[in-house]
Amino acid sequence: MKTIAIYEPAMCCETGICGVGVDPELIRISTVINNLKKHGVVIKRYNLNSFPQEFIKSEAVNKLINGDGGVDNLPATVLDGKIVKTKKYPVNAELMIWLGIPESYFGGEAAKQSGCCCGGDSGCCC
Numbered sequence: 001m002k003t004i005a006i007y008e009p010a011m012c013c014e015t016g017i018c019g020v021g022v023d024p025e026l027i028r029i030s031t032v033i034n035n036l037k038k039h040g041v042v043i044k045r046y047n048l049n050s051f052p053q054e055f056i057k058s059e060a061v062n063k064l065i066n067g068d069g070g071v072d073n074l075p076a077t078v079l080d081g082k083i084v085k086t087k088k089y090p091v092n093a094e095l096m097i098w099l100g101i102p103e104s105y106f107g108g109e110a111a112k113q114s115g116c117c118c119g120g121d122s123g124c125c126c
Contacts, residue, residue: 002080002099003042006033006089007061009074010049029089035107041099048074 006029036043046054048071055061060083064073077085079098084090090098092106 001042003044004095004099005044005046005054005058005078007055007058007074007076007078008045008047009071011047025089032092032095032106036095036099036101036105038107039101039105041101041105
């Protein structure tokens with residue numbers, strides 16, 4: 001199976017879901033990751049504040065945050081060691097394509113809120 005990791009900017013806790021005024025995107029990605037893990041998908045999530053060593057270990061991510069834009073390039077999604085998306089979290093449709101998984105892995109409302117306009121014969125427009 002493919003390996004995927006999401007490298008995030010520094011947050012107050014590992015998920016960023018704490019305090020008041022929580023970003024709905026952080027709630028969405030946390031739900032997505034939990035649902036994928038329930039189906040055996042190996043997906044890692046690294047917050048710069050909690051896991052700084054992971055940013056050093058990943059050559060691609062280290063280069064990304066030390067280049068133009070710095071940490072403003074985060075979050076960064078890495079698939080099999082290669083950065084596939086920066087500045088935004090992946091939408092469900094992208095994860096389905098990258099990992100070769102069915103939509104059912106996302107469960108209930110998360111599957112409906114993919115943030116992408118896939119459907120029909122038109123393909124994906126993410």
